[in-house]
Structures are given as C-alpha cells and as structure tokens.
Amino acid sequence: MTIEVLEIARELVRARFPQARAAWLGGSAVLGTATVTSDLDITVLLAGPPAPYRESLRYHQWPVELFVQTEASMQHFLAMERKARRPATLRLIGRTYILADRDGSGEYLQRRCAAELAAGPAPLTVEELRSARYRVTDLLDDLTGSRDDTERLLIAADLWRATAELLLTGHGRWTGSGKWLHRELTAFDRDSGTEYSKALAHGMRSVASGNIEPMLGIVGRVLEMFGGRLFEGFRAEGPSRST
Structure with a gap:
C-alpha cells in the first residue's frame, strides 16, 4: 500500500x-x-x-x-x-x-x-458436521448422475464451495464467500503443507472439460477425513413450534 x-x-x-x-x-x-x-x-x-x-x-x-x-x-x-x-x-x-x-x-x-x-472459529458441532457431510454427499451424487455438461459445471461449482467449507470448518478454520473462500483454502494449504486448493481447482477445470473423475476423487478424499459419505440415517430437525 x-x-x-x-x-x-x-x-x-x-x-x-x-x-x-x-x-x-x-x-x-x-x-x-x-x-x-x-x-x-x-x-x-x-x-x-x-x-x-x-x-x-x-x-x-x-x-x-x-x-x-x-x-x-x-x-x-x-x-x-x-x-x-x-x-x-x-x-x-x-x-x-x-x-x-x-x-x-x-x-x-x-x-x-x-x-x-x-x-479461529468455534468447532463444528456434531450436527453441523453431519449436515456438511450430507450436503457434500448429495452434491457428489448429483454430479455423478448428471449427463448434462452445463448442469455438471453448475453442480461442480456448488460442490467446490461445500467441500472447501467442510475442509476449513472441519479443521477449525474460518471460511468465506467468493474469493475469500479460495484465499482461506490457500492459507490452509500453506500452513498445512497440503494442496487441496489446487486439487479442487483441477477438479473444476476437469469437469468443464468433460471429465468428472478428478473432482470425484478429491471430494471423496475430503469426505473420508470426516467420516465419509452420509445419506442413509441423516435427519435434520425443523424449528420447534412456539407455544
């Protein structure tokens, strides 16, 4: 400056x-x-x-x-x-x-x-972690099942965001929106000696080129860090009624 x-x-x-x-x-x-x-x-x-x-x-x-x-x-x-x-x-x-x-x-x-x-932020609660795993799993299934190239790319963008947020918050790190999510993920890699930011970006580019396998691979590895995929048995309570 x-x-x-x-x-x-x-x-x-x-x-x-x-x-x-x-x-x-x-x-x-x-x-x-x-x-x-x-x-x-x-x-x-x-x-x-x-x-x-x-x-x-x-x-x-x-x-x-x-x-x-x-x-x-x-x-x-x-x-x-x-x-x-x-x-x-x-x-x-x-x-x-x-x-x-x-x-x-x-x-x-x-x-x-x-x-x-x-x-850093407060640790994820058990419920928050389960919800994050469920959301990533759901998007992963959507990406796997889609046969429309444009739809795949849009799903992959949401999946990139949800996976980055799970990775960061699951490790007690701040998250963000837009460029700040990328910056926080890059900072995490720098501090941890990892390359998740590059791997997720490569996954996005591969989806744009018609290949979803790299995205499926990196997202699957992140999910395994926190207990793996979650669908069956997931339950989210609605807001309680006021009396």
Whole structure:
C-alpha cells in the first residue's frame, strides 16, 4: 500500500466523519492483494446516527466501500459472522491501518479482532458436521448422475464451495464467500503443507472439460477425513413450534 492511498483514506475520514470515534482501512489495499478494480474498504465507528449504514462512492477517483458502524451494530455483525464462520468484519478491523482513533477504541478493537481471527472459529458441532457431510454427499451424487455438461459445471461449482467449507470448518478454520473462500483454502494449504486448493481447482477445470473423475476423487478424499459419505440415517430437525 502506498502512502498516497493511506493519506486519501485519512482525508476522506476527516472530511466526512470529523466526529468518528475510530476508523480503519482494510481489505486488499492493506493485504497486498489489490488489483486494478480494487476499492478502499473503510470502516468507521460512530457514537450513533447516521450509523449504521453502508455506502459505495468515489473519492479522488478511488472507488470506496464505507462500512459505517455503531458499537452495537458492529457487535451484531460480529455475532452473525462468528456463527457463520465468515469473519468479514473481523478482517475489516483486525487486519488494517488505523485512520482515526479518538478514544482508544481504534487500537482496542483492532487488537481484539486480530486476536479473534488468529484464534479461529468455534468447532463444528456434531450436527453441523453431519449436515456438511450430507450436503457434500448429495452434491457428489448429483454430479455423478448428471449427463448434462452445463448442469455438471453448475453442480461442480456448488460442490467446490461445500467441500472447501467442510475442509476449513472441519479443521477449525474460518471460511468465506467468493474469493475469500479460495484465499482461506490457500492459507490452509500453506500452513498445512497440503494442496487441496489446487486439487479442487483441477477438479473444476476437469469437469468443464468433460471429465468428472478428478473432482470425484478429491471430494471423496475430503469426505473420508470426516467420516465419509452420509445419506442413509441423516435427519435434520425443523424449528420447534412456539407455544
């Protein structure tokens, strides 16, 4: 990240949020993964209204995503993301440059979010693991049975996602959506000395070329790590009725 980018982000915060308790610049600009289409991800903590809201804009020709929070709204999103094991807000605060820190909350929340990211999510419950195995098994059967090339490719995309999520959450790792799921899987491989990301990507490319065997192989190996395929005997309880 360049000094120019950091100064532009600070200038935006000073101009639009002089009352901010804290603000952080996160995302690809900080992580070193920026591309020509990347934007500046800026999270701002306010004491109250007009927060919370999200806004997309341009500032000095830079595309900017603003995440304007109160402490209460931030805790709400953090709780939702912990449950889903997709730590978007934790990343946007824990892996950042501090742009403003009026009352110490900038440094405190950055440190707290970074520690939680490093600790990882809660382990899967028995029910969650069974549900994940069932979903991967179901998609695997769909891929095996399909004879339509387009349908196979769409099933394989869902299967890639479900398998990556099972692998990560089954090992106590955070997951994500889109590019972040790929990045988390790549980080897992780097830390573990494995190549699941490459194997799953190869499986996807093979399905696109008309060969499903590599995808079946890597998904089957991941399933075996967690007890194998699951269909017969699977049961999921519905929500209980309110009285």
